Amino acid sequence: MTNKWVPDATAIKNFRTCPELFRLKRIGYKKPSSFDGPITAGQAIHAGLDTWFSLPVSDVEAAKAAISDAYEGPVGVFEADQKRPLSLLLRIMDGYAEKYPREDDPFEVLETEGYQEATITGPDWNRYKLPNLPGFARSLKHFDYCGIRDLRINLNGQNLIVDHKTTGSYLNQLYFDQFTLDVQMRGYVAMELALGRECVGAYINALHIDTRHHKVKPEHFQRHGPIIFEQEQIDSWARDVELDLRRIEGYDDGERWPQYQGGCTAFFKRCEFFEVCRMPAELAAHKLEVEFDKMPWNPKASAEARKRSTDATG
Numbered sequence: 001m002t003n004k005w006v007p008d009a010t011a012i013k014n015f016r017t018c019p020e021l022f023r024l025k026r027i028g029y030k031k032p033s034s035f036d037g038p039i040t041a042g043q044a045i046h047a048g049l050d051t052w053f054s055l056p057v058s059d060v061e062a063a064k065a066a067i068s069d070a071y072e073g074p075v076g077v078f079e080a081d082q083k084r085p086l087s088l089l090l091r092i093m094d095g096y097a098e099k100y101p102r103e104d105d106p107f108e109v110l111e112t113e114g115y116q117e118a119t120i121t122g123p124d125w126n127r128y129k130l131p132n133l134p135g136f137a138r139s140l141k142h143f144d145y146c147g148i149r150d151l152r153i154n155l156n157g158q159n160l161i162v163d164h165k166t167t168g169s170y171l172n173q174l175y176f177d178q179f180t181l182d183v184q185m186r187g188y189v190a191m192e193l194a195l196g197r198e199c200v201g202a203y204i205n206a207l208h209i210d211t212r213h214h215k216v217k218p219e220h221f222q223r224h225g226p227i228i229f230e231q232e233q234i235d236s237w238a239r240d241v242e243l244d245l246r247r248i249e250g251y252d253d254g255e256r257w258p259q260y261q262g263g264c265t266a267f268f269k270r271c272e273f274f275e276v277c278r279m280p281a282e283l284a285a286h287k288l289e290v291e292f293d294k295m296p297w298n299p300k301a302s303a304e305a306r307k308r309s310t311d312a313t314g
């Protein structure tokens with residue numbers, strides 16, 4: 001099961017945003033990223049939090065060492081122009097540790113970061129009205145799915161999945177509302193259930209990164225939850241993902257897939273493939289080969305690499 005390409009929440013979200021975006025990313029095209037981009041900084045903070053929660057008591061120096069080890073950008077005097085410099089990330093870890101000492105956590109940590117893979121089977125697909133299209137089977141089958149879970153915890157007798165979020169957004173109710181029907185959160189819970197473990201929902205551990213003023217304040221750290229998912233919400237998640245996977249199977253691998261413009265300038269940022277998508281296909285193929293990195297999209301490999309880095313530091 002682990003040698004084939006298995007979809008995760010990012011794959012499904014990308015496909016729903018724009019099928020062509022999904023195709024290009026699945027092939028492995030990736031714009032070379034800046035050192036202090038949101039993904040790199042987020043991964044460094046995740047490494048710090050993984051160390052933080054793997055220990056029973058507060059050890060902020062160990063968590064900061066994990067952040068330093070995972071951070072790939074310039075440091076010291078060379079970080080002056082960075083939006084997310086290492087020094088900011090380390091202060092964020094200090095601020096988080098001060099607000100949420102490990103000893104005061106209201107939950108028990110059952111497991112830290114780890115790759116999950118499960119076969120999802122819906123209990124009763126026939127209850128759903130499925131599209132009656134030519135070539136589209138109306139009875140669904142099971143599918144494999146994967147993800148990198150940040151934490152499993154027990155809070156007041158309930159098992160939950162925790163996701164660490166680093167964001168430039170303000171942490172208000174609207175920010176947290178997005179997780180109530182989230183593909184990623186419901187997918188984590190569905191996998192827990194499919195693996196035979198009790199799990200009733202999700203818990204969000206959010207850290208705001210102030211890229212403009214580089215300030216660190218207690219309100220920049222917020223925990224939210226539990227977000228409880230009823231079985232019906234898990235079932236409808238599985239139905240929707242299965243339908244997406246059917247559509248993905250239906251496209252040809254080689255050609256341009258539908259270009260939905262929803263992601264072209266989302267959040268006032270150009271999609272990394274914006275120029276590519278405006279070109280004739282032949283020119284676009286050349287540009288992709290010359291200007292983009294090509295890396296296999298493999299959630300399991302990245303989870304293992306992150307784990308190795310954290311273990312070496314911790």
Ligand code: SF4
Pocket residue numbers: 017018019020021259260261262263264271272273274275277
């Ligand atoms: S630029 Fe627009 S059309 Fe092209 S992949 Fe990105 S979202 Fe899709």
